[in-house]
Amino acid sequence: MTGPSDLSSSYDLVVIGGGPAGLAAAALAARAGVSTVLFDENPGIGGQIYRGITSTPIKNRAVLGEDYWAGASLAAEAKASGAQIVTGATVWSLDPSRQVGVSIGGEARMIQAHRVIIATGSLERPFPIPGWTLPGVMTAGAAQTALKAHGLVPEGRVLLAGSGPLLWLLAAQLLRAGTTIETILDTTPRSNWLRALPHLADFLLSPYWSKGLALLREVRAKVPVIPVQRLSAHGEGKLQHVEYQSAGKDYRRQADMLFLHQGVVPNVNLANAAGVAHRWSERQLCFEPVLDVDSGSSVSGISVAGDGAGIAGGTAAVERGRIAAIAAVRAVKPSASVPDPQSVRQRLQREELGRGFLDALYRPADMFRLPEGETIVCRCEEVMAQQIHDMAAKGCEGPNQMKAFLRCGMGPCQGRLCGLTVTELIANERHTRPADVGYYRLRPPVKPITLAELASLPISEAERKAVER
Amino acid sequence: MARTADVVVIGGGLHGCSTALHLALRGLKPILVEKDYAGRHASGVNAGGVRQLARDIAEIPLSISSMTIWEHIEELVGDDCGFASHGTVLVAESEAEFADFRARVDDLQLRGFTHEELVDRTELRRLVPAVSDHCPGGVVSRRDGAADPFRTTQAFRRRAIEKGAEVIEGVTVTGLSRIGTQWRVETSDGPIEAPKVVNAAGAWADRIASMLGEPVPLEVIAPMLMVTSRLPAFIEPVVILRGRKLSFKQVGNGTVVIGGGHRARPFRDQNRTVLDWQKLAVSAATVWELFPVMREATIVRAWAGIEARMPDDLPVVGPSSTSEGIYHQFGFSAHGFQLGPGTGAMMAELIATGATNVPIDGLGIERFAAG
Numbered sequence: 003m004t005g006p007s008d009l010s011s012s013y014d015l016v017v018i019g020g021g022p023a024g025l026a027a028a029a030l031a032a033r034a035g036v037s038t039v040l041f042d043e044n045p046g047i048g049g050q051i052y053r054g055i056t057s058t059p060i061k062n063r064a065v066l067g068e069d070y071w072a073g074a075s076l077a078a079e080a081k082a083s084g085a086q087i088v089t090g091a092t093v094w095s096l097d098p099s100r101q102v103g104v105s106i107g108g109e110a111r112m113i114q115a116h117r118v119i120i121a122t123g124s125l126e127r128p129f130p131i132p133g134w135t136l137p138g139v140m141t142a143g144a145a146q147t148a149l150k151a152h153g154l155v156p157e158g159r160v161l162l163a164g165s166g167p168l169l170w171l172l173a174a175q176l177l178r179a180g181t182t183i184e185t186i187l188d189t190t191p192r193s194n195w196l197r198a199l200p201h202l203a204d205f206l207l208s209p210y211w212s213k214g215l216a217l218l219r220e221v222r223a224k225v226p227v228i229p230v231q232r233l234s235a236h237g238e239g240k241l242q243h244v245e246y247q248s249a250g251k252d253y254r255r256q257a258d259m260l261f262l263h264q265g266v267v268p269n270v271n272l273a274n275a276a277g278v279a280h281r282w283s284e285r286q287l288c289f290e291p292v293l294d295v296d297s298g299s300s301v302s303g304i305s306v307a308g309d310g311a312g313i314a315g316g317t318a319a320v321e322r323g324r325i326a327a328i329a330a331v332r333a334v335k336p337s338a339s340v341p342d343p344q345s346v347r348q349r350l351q352r353e354e355l356g357r358g359f360l361d362a363l364y365r366p367a368d369m370f371r372l373p374e375g376e377t378i379v380c381r382c383e384e385v386m387a388q389q390i391h392d393m394a395a396k397g398c399e400g401p402n403q404m405k406a407f408l409r410c411g412m413g414p415c416q417g418r419l420c421g422l423t424v425t426e427l428i429a430n431e432r433h434t435r436p437a438d439v440g441y442y443r444l445r446p447p448v449k450p451i452t453l454a455e456l457a458s459l460p461i462s463e464a465e466r467k468a469v470e471r
Numbered sequence: 472m473a474r475t476a477d478v479v480v481i482g483g484g485l486h487g488c489s490t491a492l493h494l495a496l497r498g499l500k501p502i503l504v505e506k507d508y509a510g511r512h513a514s515g516v517n518a519g520g521v522r523q524l525a526r527d528i529a530e531i532p533l534s535i536s537s538m539t540i541w542e543h544i545e546e547l548v549g550d551d552c553g554f555a556s557h558g559t560v561l562v563a564e565s566e567a568e569f570a571d572f573r574a575r576v577d578d579l580q581l582r583g584f585t586h587e588e589l590v591d592r593t594e595l596r597r598l599v600p601a602v603s604d605h606c607p608g609g610v611v612s613r614r615d616g617a618a619d620p621f622r623t624t625q626a627f628r629r630r631a632i633e634k635g636a637e638v639i640e641g642v643t644v645t646g647l648s649r650i651g652t653q654w655r656v657e658t659s660d661g662p663i664e665a666p667k668v669v670n671a672a673g674a675w676a677d678r679i680a681s682m683l684g685e686p687v688p689l690e691v692i693a694p695m696l697m698v699t700s701r702l703p704a705f706i707e708p709v710v711i712l713r714g715r716k717l718s719f720k721q722v723g724n725g726t727v728v729i730g731g732g733h734r735a736r737p738f739r740d741q742n743r744t745v746l747d748w749q750k751l752a753v754s755a756a757t758v759w760e761l762f763p764v765m766r767e768a769t770i771v772r773a774w775a776g777i778e779a780r781m782p783d784d785l786p787v788v789g790p791s792s793t794s795e796g797i798y799h800q801f802g803f804s805a806h807g808f809q810l811g812p813g814t815g816a817m818m819a820e821l822i823a824t825g826a827t828n829v830p831i832d833g834l835g836i837e838r839f840a841a842g
Contacts, residue, residue, distance in 0.1 A: 097745045112748055277743060403508070406515060406621035409724075414700055414771050446746060450700065450769040457759045459752035 004088045006109045013039045014334040015327075016102050016115035017085075018093045018272065021049020022073065022316045023308025023323035024121035025080040030327040032085035034338040039113070040080070041091040041104055043449070047077055049123055049308075050143065051316040059153040065178040066150065067171075069213070069316075076320065094447035096120070096276040098301050105451050110459045117303050117330040120273050121323060124266035124309035127288070127366065128423045129164060130373040132234035134262060135381055138241030142172045142263035155179045158258030161244055163187035163233055166265040166364040167214060173221045185255070186221070187230045187246055189264065191367045201359035208356030209317070232369070235260055264366040268310045271416055275444040277301050282437035285361050286313055287371070288422060289441050296329035296343070297322060305329060313361075318353035321346050371423065372430055379427070380420040382413020390424060394431035401425055401442045414450050417442045473655065473662040476502040476637070478822060480669045481644050481656070481679055483507075484514035485620070485808060486800050487671035488627035488638075489815025492548070495634035497823045502663055503628075503636060504656070506643040507742065510624035512673060513778035514808070518696055518718055518730040519620045520709050521809045523586050524559040524612035529785055529833040530810065531584055536829050537813025538586075538614060544812065550626035553619030555723065557707035560590070560598050561610040562761070564714055569607045571713075576610060586612050601705050601764050617709055617720055620808060627811075644672075647682045654796055667796045667822055674739050674777045676787075676801035680836070683794045687802070687839050688782050693737035693744040693775035694730060694805045695751060699768040701725030706762075717757050727768065729754055732805055735775035744775040780804040785834055788814060789821070792837040798822060799836050 017028045020042030028040040040047075048055035052073025063071055080087060088106060095103030100115040126143045133139065142162065148154035155176070160183050162173055173183060198205075205211055221227075232247035235257075244257045267288035270280055279300035280289040290312040297305040307326040308319035325347065328340045373379060373387040385408045398404050401411065401424045410424055411417035417424075421442050429436045478494050480487045483505025494501040505511075521541050523534045545551045563569035576589045587610050595602065595609050632638055639660060646657035647668065656663045670679040677689035702725050709720040716731035733750035737743075751773055758765050781787060781802040791797035800818055803810060813829070821827045 095746070095748060099745065101748070103748050110748075110752070399508070403621075406510070406625075412772070414769070416772070445772040445774045447770055447773065450771045452766075453699070453755050453758060453768045453770060454766050456748075456752050456755035456770055459748060459755075461749055461752055461756075 003090070004086065004106070006106045006111045009039065009088070009111055009113060010037070012114040012116070013037050014116045015039075015119065015330050016041065016113060016117075017119045017121060018096070018102070019049065019121035019123055019308070019310070020044070020047035020087065020089070021051060021121060021123045021308060021319065022076060023123070023319040024049070024119070025076045026320040026323035027119045027121060027307055027327035028085040028087070029080040029083040030324050030340070031331050032083035034331040034335065034340055036331050036334050036338070038085040040085055040087045041093050042089050043092040044089060046089055047080065047087060048073055050147070052077065053147060053150040058150055060150070060179070066175055092449050092451070093272065094449045094451050096272055096304070098277045100303050103447065105455050108452070108455055108458070110451060110455045112459065115303075116334055118305070119323070119326045119330060120304065120306045120310055121308045122269045122272050122310045124313055125269045125418055126263060127265045127267045128419055129262040129264050129370060130377055130379055130387070130423055131262070131370065132377045133236055133241070135378050136235050136237055136241045137239070138237065138258060139235050139260045139262065142169055142261040145261045146172050146175065149175060149179060155181050156259050159184055159256055160259045160261070161185055161187060161255070161257045162261045162263070163189060163230070163244070164263040165190040165366055166263060167210070167360060168266065169263045170214070170217045170221055172261070172263070173225065174217050177221065177224055183225045184257070186225050186227045187233060187244070188227050189230055189233060189367060189370055190364060192229065194363050194365055197365070198359050198362035201362055205356040205359035209353070210356035210360065264370055265364055266309065266313055267422060268312060269418070270310065270441070271418065271444050271448045273299065273304070273306055273310065274441065275446045275448050276304060278304060278306065280441065282435070283312065287365065297326035298329060314354050314357055318350055321350035321353060325350070371426055373423065379423050380410035380413065382415050382419070383409040385410040385420070387427065390427045391431055394428045398428070399432070400428065400440050404428065405442065411442050416444055416448060473664045474502065476500050476663060476665040478667045478669060479504060479654070479656045479663050479665045480671055482671035482673055482676070482801070483509035483628065483638065483640060484512065484671060484673050485510070485624045485627060485811035486514070486803070486814055487669070488624055488631055489811045490669050490671060490800060490818045491636040491638070492627050492631035492634060493815045493819030494822065495631055495636040497819050499823060501631075501636045502665070503631070503638045504642050504644055504658055504663070505638065505640045506675070508640045509628040509638065510621045511742070513776035514624045514811070515621040516696070516774055516776035517620045517694075517808050518720065518728050519553075519617045519808065520559065520718060520720065521554060521616045521618050522559045522612065522709065522806070523615055523809070524610065525561055525711065525713070526806070527785055528582070532830045533788070533810055533813055533817065535586065536817065537810050540812035540816060541616075541618070541809070542614070547812070548626040548630040550622065552623040552626050554616055555618075556614055556616035557709070558598070558611050558613045559615035559709040559711060560595070561711050561713060562595065562599070562602060562606050563609050564606055564712065566607055568714060572608070572610050586614065588613065598708055599706055599710060601762050602710070603761050603763065611708070615709065617722070623811075644679065647679070649794070667798065669798045669800055669818060669822070671800040673801055674737070674779045676779055676799070680799070683791060683797055685791060685793045685836060687787065687836060689802060690780045690782070691737045691739050691777060692780045692805065693735040693777050695733050695735045695746055695773060695775045696728060696730040697751060697754070697770050697773035698729070699727040699765070700771050702727060702768055705764055712757070715757050717754060717761070719758065719762070727765065729758055737775070737777045739777050742777070744777060746773055746775060778803065778805065778807070786810070787836045788818075788831050788834040789836065792835065792840060
């Protein structure tokens with residue numbers, strides 16, 4: 003295990019996140035002779051898509067699928083590259099001068115980076131339906147994490163609800179692992195098919211096409227899929243039943259577990275706190291960093307790669323990690339030989355080909371993004387949708403003022419579970435665009451650290467004296 | 472055609488909003504111009520301490536007059552501003568410090584100020600049960616407390632508007648010129664003319680002063696704060712130290728706000744600050760020593776607000792020394808929040824009547840005049 007004392011005080015390149023983008027970036031840079039460290043907060047590398055790739059207890063390769071196991075070679079490459087790979091390392095701060103605050107095993111360190119590649123990936127889009135905070139309701143991603151990392155297979159009456167490619171992937175993985183899924187409640191609006199049609203030709207050329215279709219067939223053969231227009235979870239103290247509307251009729255179904263998912267969005271917290279400029283993507287309904295062709299952000303020396311730069315999937319993330327790494331190597335060590343970025347970009351374009359279709363088809367319905375009434379929006383501070391509506395109607399113009407009035411987004415999750423909902427609710431109430439409303443200004447630490455950890459940060463005697471009066 | 476007003480207030484912090492409100496209450500028509508939105512900077516993100524304790528003699532009268540307003544804040548602005556009065560305690564960490572505190576309290580008594588009260592070891596433990604054993608005593612100001620800074624600033628802004636003030640946000644002042652008996656304030660949204668102007672521009676106030684040919688040695692600072700996750704209630708008063716920089720307060724919801732004056736790097740033209748984690752680590756270490764109960768607490772957020780500091784750590788309050796009709800109200804040097812309500816009332820009185828009963832000697836801008 004690498005501890006804080008094994009770290010240098012500075013590196014040419016710090017890569018944050020050990021998913022496909024981070025692993026590919028670290029491997030390329032380290033092989034080119036650039037001093038590279040990769041931090042990942044999980045016990046093992048792989049990110050969400052390849053979670054547990056070096057340690058999963060699931061040995062039957064068919065359960066997680068061949069795409070999952072492709073991560074093994076990526077992990078092996080990174081390990082062999084000479085990059086220092088530090089797991090269990092939580093990066094909690096990054097500033098525009100590229101000071102990286104990291105905690106390992108309860109001790110904090112500040113590391114100076116010449117270049118930084120943020121590869122913190124995506125997180126699941128908030129799915130704020132009535133009852134989504136009940137025990138027994140969780141995100142499909144959380145269920146997938148339990149499966150990959152610990153081989154945990156849910157039992158009882160299991161329902162899946164939502165929309166998006168990952169919902170189908172999770173359904174397939176759960177079924178292969180032996181779970182009985184009673185029903186999938188598909189929240190994809192029918193009208194999305196019309197919006198997606200213009201992108202169909204590109205999609206048919208992309209690698210997603212055949213894989214996606216096979217996945218759909220596999221799941222539909224075993225589980226009934228019901229299109230729904232309304233959805234809510236109910237129960238005393240825990241989930242007991244789910245109510246939904248399908249084709250104009252209301253239904254009620256007993257359930258022990260409800261897994262929710264309506265796509266993933268970039269995890270922008272670290273980049274946002276570092277001062278990286280972001281913009282609203284109307285296509286993906288989320289904020290994404292503003293990047294140049296080399297993945298460079300508005301802050302000098304900081305790049306963003308992978309799904310954190312805009313959702314494009316795991317294989318695209320690999321290429322985007324390489325593009326960012328090539329730029330880093332060229333900046334730090336111009337004499338090193340690196341692949342031609344143009345050829346990497348061409349591969350990336352192919353990977354991204356099917357995205358327009360998927361984004362249009364799986365665009366989540368307004369009613370599942372814009373909650374009403376007593377539905378909780380901010381779980382940490384228990385702020386309800388009605389409160390946001392009322393405050394916006396009274397003149398609150400943006401999420402940062404909303405934070406000050408209602409404390410939404412001020413809990414330990416730092417807005418990960420409510421940020422997009424709050425922005426969209428304000429925009430909707432004020433008849434303006436999310437781009438004009440903006441997002442939370444996020445404050446470090448972007449991941450909570452204990453007072454003891456912070457106090458453990460090495461401080462020179464000069465520093466200690468300098469700050470005393 | 473320029474808009475007209477009785478007074479243009481530059482800056483929508485608590486001070487600007489308070490002055491605008493008190494001017495409106497006196498029947499004058501103020502226009503407040505704010506470059507971002509009210510409470511965007513230090514006024515909205517400070518520690519919220521409402522403290523008379525440990526102030527310089529020169530600003531004690533202002534602080535006391537302000538305290539009277541704080542105690543009836545809801546009557547003034549229609550919102551309690553989250554104000555709760557549990558006192559502020561200055562903790563002595565050594566016998567030598569305790570002796571200094573005794574001398575200070577004696578001196579204040581001679582001057583007729585009774586708000587600071589020396590407390591022995593027993594009373595200190597009663598007030599702050601969680602404090603570490605090495606502390607021999609302290610000073611308490613029992614009427615002190617804490618409020619919610621952004622809510623307070625917004626409440627003053629809202630009430631000022633209700634009483635007839637105009638508040639223009641997202642508009643920058645670009646120039647000031649004298650036309651007859653009027654001041655013409657050039658803004659990014661067109662000119663405004665008024666006989667009187669208040670410079671309450673905080674960290675940007677030196678630029679306004681420079682436009683008047685009255686430069687001041689203003690330092691832009693960004694005091695850092697951090698807040699923990701919720702903890703069971705363990706402390707009521709705000710705690711401050713003298714030897715080491717620390718202010719420490721548990722809010723009603725259980726979170727603990729840790730501050731004390733360690734500074735971030737400010738970039739005022741970008742509205743940004745860059746935190747200095749080495750210094751926050753010093754704060755963390757101080758809390759670690761003083762409050763063992765805090766050791767496993769989680770830090771969830773750290774930030775800094777941009778504000779102005781003067782070389783003598785005292786605000787600039789009162790009329791301009793060079794330009795008739797101009798009034799300054801800035802440079803509160805990291806302790807201006809408590810002073811906001813009272814200073815606004817005093818400034819409005821000064822502007823409306825030409826005089827004020829609150830002594831502000833020693834706070835004028837002339838103390839920085841060249842030569």
